[in-house]
Amino acid sequence: MNKNIIITGTSRGIGFELVRLLAKQGHNVLALSRNTKPISQLHFDNISSFAFDLCNEVDYKKVADFIKKEWKHVDILINNAGAIINKPFAQTTFKDFEKVYQTNVFGVSELTRTVLPFMKNNGHVVTISSMGGIQGSMKFAGLSAYSSSKGAVITLVELLAEEYKETGPQFNVLALGAVQTEMLEEAFPGYQAPTSAKEMATYIQDFALTGNKYYNGKVLQVSNSTP
Template identity: 40%
Template sequence: MNIIVTGASKGIGYDTVLEFSKNKENKIIAISRNINKLNDLKKVCYEKYNNEIKIIQYDITTSHIENQNLLDILENIEFVDIFINNAGILINKKFIDLTQEDWITTFDINFLAPVNLIRLLYPKLKNSKSAHIINISSMGGIERTQKFSGLSSYSSSKAALVNLTECLAEEFMDDNIHCNCLSLGSVDTEMFRAAFPSYHASVSSEEIAQFICNFSQNYRNLFNGKIIPIAISTP
């Protein structure tokens, strides 16, 4: 399978690439702004699983969407089977303290970047016989779930991603592209610990990565346009 994962330098994205790389038949493109951590990931994938992944230092925000390194690699790929929209940002501020720049940054990374990347990858996804887009959202982005002070911009951006998933599932149906959303609860990542320093998440990023890989590879035919909560707790 040809697989692309964003936000691959740490946390869930890093562990998801590692999990995919266990199968040497998987050809993986790992995307992040942090080239040093990407180089580390590439080394680990090769040393552990003999999988030579491709890495791209890439700013996914809208002002940098036409990154030439990504375009050059895509020229040599006929199709993309799995696209994991994982990259995200969490700005933890009370609503009254959030600036216009905070809102723009959050929506650029958590919503507009996935929009533009899906649009960019659409011809490659369409060429696949079993394309599957996985948007990584949050329990905070689902209607009628518990919300938390300081996460209004984050939760709002993830709610937009949830809605986009449902829309794209309908629009891409004739193209045989399935689009689903995994809405995560408490996961022990650097981003989560920064947002909730006093809370210990019982689910590891490795466990979530295993679920993401299994779901995206094996359950695509059973789900389309679904918002699936993956949570023991939402702290």
């Protein structure tokens, strides 16, 4: 059965591949990104897209208005968008941390809050985190803002699962290891990850559609390497 699915961070990498895979399966997809050009070139009738900035409060109303007008309900929300800064901690600024947290934590909470009234009790909110946000995992110098924000969002999801356990929807986190994306290349130039964006998107696609039958409030570590 075709589902209504919202995905953030869709202009490149995992998000772009997810839109393509899910639309190809016949699902209705709302692709949200500041840059809508890559998605517009896919030419699927079941993909909707408009410019959306997680840091702009006004844009959230656009999402709510779209759902009310076009869909009425949402089955799956995939919080995929992320911001990363690789910089020695002493050189980071208040603004650096604010920028990363606005996208990786505040944006996730605000979009989830916006979409929740339209989700059914068997809906699924999937948030993409990082192995760097797992307590006790190997940490990397320079990622103080990024990895701490990814830790924060893991705890946020656990809290939401508890708060909505009687009514649904279900909330889960995928803590990804290194995936070969443009974002990884920008943060770690020259590093070759063992997993491609398309491979990871294929895994996330299946988990988003079926994972809430087996998991709620869980963090799955999706990594075959360190990092």
